[in-house]
Amino acid sequence: MESSPFVSVVMPAYNAEKYLKEAIDSILNQTYKNFEFIIVDDGSTDKTSEIIESYTDNRIKLLKNDKNRGLIYSANIAIRVATGKYIARMDADDISLPERLEKQVLFLEKNNEVSILGTSYVRSDNNKQVHHPENTELIKIYLLEGTTFAHPSVMIRRNNIVQYNLFFQDEYISAEDYALWTSFSMKNLNMANLQDVLVYYRIHNEQISVSKAFEQRETTRKVRIEYAKFYWKDNLTTEDYFVISRLFESVEAYRAIFTLWKIKYLNDLQQDFNKQLFDIFIRKHLLKSYSNLGRYDLLKLLKGKFTIWYKIELVSIFIKKSFKKILNRL
Numbered sequence: 001m002e003s004s005p006f007v008s009v010v011m012p013a014y015n016a017e018k019y020l021k022e023a024i025d026s027i028l029n030q031t032y033k034n035f036e037f038i039i040v041d042d043g044s045t046d047k048t049s050e051i052i053e054s055y056t057d058n059r060i061k062l063l064k065n066d067k068n069r070g071l072i073y074s075a076n077i078a079i080r081v082a083t084g085k086y087i088a089r090m091d092a093d094d095i096s097l098p099e100r101l102e103k104q105v106l107f108l109e110k111n112n113e114v115s116i117l118g119t120s121y122v123r124s125d126n127n128k129q130v131h132h133p134e135n136t137e138l139i140k141i142y143l144l145e146g147t148t149f150a151h152p153s154v155m156i157r158r159n160n161i162v163q164y165n166l167f168f169q170d171e172y173i174s175a176e177d178y179a180l181w182t183s184f185s186m187k188n189l190n191m192a193n194l195q196d197v198l199v200y201y202r203i204h205n206e207q208i209s210v211s212k213a214f215e216q217r218e219t220t221r222k223v224r225i226e227y228a229k230f231y232w233k234d235n236l237t238t239e240d241y242f243v244i245s246r247l248f249e250s251v252e253a254y255r256a257i258f259t260l261w262k263i264k265y266l267n268d269l270q271q272d273f274n275k276q277l278f279d280i281f282i283r284k285h286l287l288k289s290y291s292n293l294g295r296y297d298l299l300k301l302l303k304g305k306f307t308i309w310y311k312i313e314l315v316s317i318f319i320k321k322s323f324k325k326i327l328n329r330l
Helices: 020-028 048-053 071-081 100-110 136-142 158-164 176-186 213-235 238-246 253-270 275-290 295-302 308-329
Strands: 007-013 035-041 060-064 086-089 114-123 155-157 190-201
Touching: 007 020, 007 071, 007 100, 020 035, 020 048, 035 048, 035 071, 048 060, 060 071, 086 100, 086 158, 100 114, 100 155, 100 190, 114 176, 136 176, 136 190, 136 275, 155 158, 176 190, 176 213, 213 238, 213 253, 238 253, 253 275, 253 295, 295 308
Parallel strands: 007 035, 007 086, 035 060, 114 190
Antiparallel strands: 086 155, 114 155
């Protein structure tokens, strides 16, 4: 192993005794060896510290908070003391597969323009593989929906974090990772996801997405609006931004369709996103909204300032949808 670590693995841990040993072992048993493993005990009251201190591997650096300060504080202090070229995130309830670090370092060394690299993962609850968008152009677009990385799979260039002050922010608690990825995008930094499954992502009732679901949903909506405003500013109304914040959850069909067509038009003008890929993205969500198109929605849309050809398309979609309903009842 080289004298200085090439990778700093950062892992906050709070009352993590149930899965902690598996998480630690999965990092120590990586095929790539040149790393430091910074573990932050975030004021745990169980056996978390005892488990960490039972290891004698000199790559482990244990930091202890005086009290429970949360994931954002813990991750940030670990990143600030890290010495590696790359920061690899890890959670105390997940498992990194043996070749994770090796494959990520190899990719980043060959692709100097990439700032963040995630991987695919497998869910513990249903054993299904999850693959996020592969390249910057797709990731930028799909950040309009939500997070495009598995947080415990990412590896980030430390110099980009320092240069652009891209640390986790307290105002985005419960969706701090999503807010950080959008910040990287707004700084025009390149991002990627390996399609290899390199993380076992554990689903359980104590994780934030379950225990703080409401708070996470509200913060996610806030981030969506801020991300959209970065590109479209005053070209959209407050109503449009409200729709965008809920567009990928549930919103009236005519409102969704109206806003989708507006942002498609704006992208045609501004080219903030790859036009071909963005049009596919818009079409996917339009089809979802078309499936909920009712008579009231149609009338509202026909009163809008759309071209005659688009209005004909809307009427045609509504007729086909209504005819299909009649056939299904026969």
